[in-house]
Amino acid sequence: MTSSLQLATGEAPLHVAQISGVLFATLNRPDRRNALTDDIVAALDAECDRVKNDHSVRAFVLRGAGGTFCAGGDFGGFKALMREPAPSTGRDPIALYNRRFGALLEKLAALPVPTLAVIEGAAIGGGCGLAAACDRVIMAADAHLSMPETTLGLPPAQIAPFIVARAGVSRGRWLMLTGQRLSAAEALYAGLVDETSSPGGIDALLQSELARVLAGEPAAQRATKRIVADAGIRERSLVLDAAADDFAIALRSGNVTEGLAALAAKRAPTWQIAQPALPETP
Template sequence: MSDFSTLELIRDPRGFATLWLSREAKNNAFNAQMIRELIIAIDQIGNDASLRFMVLRGRGRHFSAGADLAWMQQSAQLDYNTNLDDARELAELMYNLARLKVPTLAVVQGAAFGGAVGLISCCDMSIGADDAQLCLSEVRIGLAPAVISPFVVQAMGERATRRYALTAERFSGERARELGLLAETCPAAHLDAEVERWVDNLLLNSPQAMCASKELLREVGNGELTPALRRYCEGAIARIRVSAEGQEGLRAFLEKRTPAWQTPASDKEPRP
């Protein structure tokens, strides 16, 4: 566990990290300190070669209530340039999370308002409780979801983003699944078990291949066919085939055995 005031970064011996938002008394609302600590934690995860993927969660009843009211009150007293610096810090967090080289999974329960929807959108995959409540709430307080908007549009589409950003309606986890913001939902009481199911499945995969696939899909984007993209994709499969894990995976498949990166169930460490 790393030394943070607003977060907990827990490295599981099976080879992944869980990054917990940990301001439970404030419903995990953002402030300047949490944003800065998230940037540092994400950088640590990106530089830790032992980690296969990251899970992003919130302690307590809520994933995150969005921006901290006291922090917003302070921001209202600042001039344009200081507010611009704050916006750049938030943007650094969102862009760094979106570009993290390892796969990311957000787990959503309770409320996820404002910038919290941005965090969810920046993750590669997200699951949540059926009864979670999500909201792009900025217009209710005279603001706009500016920094997070590109990521939200990518996650749930331009039309749906227009609706929920302009109306500030709350929508459920089930509705978020219909929009594509969440991949799957389940009853809140089953969420921890669902997280373990996702973790166990991700642990079956080649760590190197997951990172390579994430980089590949970033280059592919919306899939527009160009000569440059074709050459990139050809090179990507050639590189992964001759890599150590690519060779191990092919040999294990042909020899009908478990690849080296998979830990037999009997050898797993106890879960914390």
């Protein structure tokens, strides 16, 4: 399955391709270094809504076209809102507009399948937030990232909780306070990235990561993501009660029988895809 969510101009802000259960979502405004325009945010938001209930999707890969992951926020919409005075009552429209991106990050983080971000070129500001909302982040050896909001006079409002969840409070706070530009090696040390590629080896690294993901049974992975998400917000005993129910469902599903049979026969289980294919980037 391959599709592009089209703009009125005929351009595609998000290119979508599904191969062997892997959904590849590619930010597709390379002329603007995949900056987070309204169209890109809306398209990615809609794709997250679609994937949430699509059990044919086993993994979600987010990357950028044209050799750049994402250059951060596009200020066109904010500039229009800034020309209007703040309202005397109610929330500022700028705050509501800003919060839309945080809602997207929440949706991305809550997807029930394994999610991977592939950073090439650069991840700036909101691009770092997109990556941090994913389960796994891999980065090309020659790429860099930064969160320069404070150097522009802004707080990193919507990305901050996701950066802290990845890098920790002290380190994440310092990186956001200073806007420091990080190499791939520095991003790995900071905890914002999980693996870095050799020069020119980002696709090979992605295939290796996907092979690991696709060795897992899909329903068990969805249950795992649900249990982990609950662990952060619910009382432990309630999490364990729900996890026991998930465990029972898994045992009765027949998938465990296949997994044990495959282990005994020293073969791959029926759900495993050992050599995942990658689409051509637009």
